Amino acid sequence: MPVRQPACRKCGKEVPGQHHEYCLDCIRHKRTFDSGAALFHYNDAARHSLAAVKYKNRREYLDFYGTAIQYRFEKAIRYWKPDMLIPVPIHPSRRRQRGYNQAEELAIRLGKAWNIPVCTRLLFRARKTTPQRDLNPTERLKNLQEAFRVHPEFLSDARNPEVSGGKLPDCVVLIDDIYTTGSTIEACSRVLKAAGIKEIHYLSICIGDGK
Template identity: 40%
Template sequence: MIKKRIEEWIKDILFPRRCPVCDEVLPVVAAWEESRLICPGCSAKIERIQEPLCKKCGKPLDDEKRELCTDCKKKKHEFEQGKAVFVYSGGIRESLYRFKYSNRREYADFYGEEALRRYEKWILNKKIQVIIPIPLHKKRQRGRGYNQAELFARVIGARLGIPVCTDLMIREKNTVPQKELNEAERKNNLKNAFKITKNIVHLSYILLVDDIYTTGSTIDAAALALKKAGGTHIYFICVSSGRGF
C-alpha cells in the first residue's frame, strides 16, 4: 500500500493532475496524503444525483412519490437497472467534453472514485461477473486514441476486482453521434450496431459502462446484443445523465 502511494505521488509530480471541473493543475500533496482529484471549491459546483431517482434508469426526479421517469414509463428497456453519478449540466457537461475530446484521461479517476463512493455496494449486490465498456467504432477510437468509457470502467473494475473486458463486444457500425438525433433516429441509428464476439453464456450478470445516459438507446442496443448471446441480467452505470421528467 505504501509503495503504491509513493508511486502515485511520483506520478503526480511528473504528470500533474488537472481538476476535472476547472481544468487547473492540482497541487501535489505530501506523499503520505491521498492525491487530490478535484479542487475543494469545484467539488461544490457540480450536482451529484440524489434521491428521489428513477428506479429503472437512475435519473433524478423532482417528485419523491414517483418511481419511474417519463421515458421509463413509456418504453420497455433491455437492461434491468442503471445508475449515474452526476447530473449532465454545467461543470460536468464541460468536464465530459474535455474527457472525450481533449485527452483529459486522468478525469476517469475522479469519476470512478465518485461512482464507487455511491454505488460500490449496489454493484457488488448485483453479483457482477464482468464489466463491459460501451465500445467505440475502431475508426473513431483510432482518431481519439482511447475509449473514455473504458477508462472509467477500469477504475471501477480495479477497485472491485471485477474483470473489464473489451473484446466481448465490438461496434460494427460507425454510428452518427446520438446527440444529433431524435428518439426514433437514435433507435434506428443503433440497430445491429453491436456484435458479440465470444461465447458469453457463462456470464449472467453484466455491467455496461458509458459516459452519458440520455434516452437509453445506446445501452438498450448493447444490452439487447448481450441478451441475444446469452446474457440474462444486464445493468449499467454512467458518469452522468439528464434529469428525469
C-alpha cells in the first residue's frame, strides 16, 4: 500500500490527520536528518518482496521500485538538489556473502535515472551489528552508531578544503530498502553531520508503521 498524505514532515510516515505535523516516533526521538520519504507501507506483501530482493537475488524487483521512486520523488529531488546519493552500507563480509548490497543496487538505478552520482566510499560499515530485531529504538541506535564511519580521506578533505577543493558534499540523500524505526538512517546521519555534511535526506522503498 502506498504511503499517502498527510505525512510526517520529518520521516514521511503517514500521520492520522493534518494537525499532526510529526509522527510519534519523530516526536519521541531525535532526528538528525532533515527529511525523507518512502513509497510503501511495510506490510506482509512488501516484507515478502524485499526479502526476495535481499536473500533470493531477485534484484530485478529493484527495476520496478527504482522507477516508482524516480517518478514519485522527482520533485523532492529537484527541491533538495543533492550532490550525491549514498546507499546505506552493509558490512563487507555480508556483502561478500550476499554478492551485493540491495540499497546500493537501488541507488545505482536512481542515480542513473536522476543523473546524480552515487557514492559508496564516503560512508562505510566498520563493524557488524548484532541483529536489531529484539532491540528497542534506543538500543538499536546505540548498536548502530559505532558501526558507521566516514572514510578518513573525506574527513581530511573537510578539514582542508583549500587542499581538497571541498570534496565533501553539502547535501546527500541516503538510500535504503526499508525504514523501520529510523535508527539506521539516524545513525548514518549523525556520522555524516559530524563529518560536516550540512543537509541529509533519505528515500526508501518501505516504511514501518512504527508507533
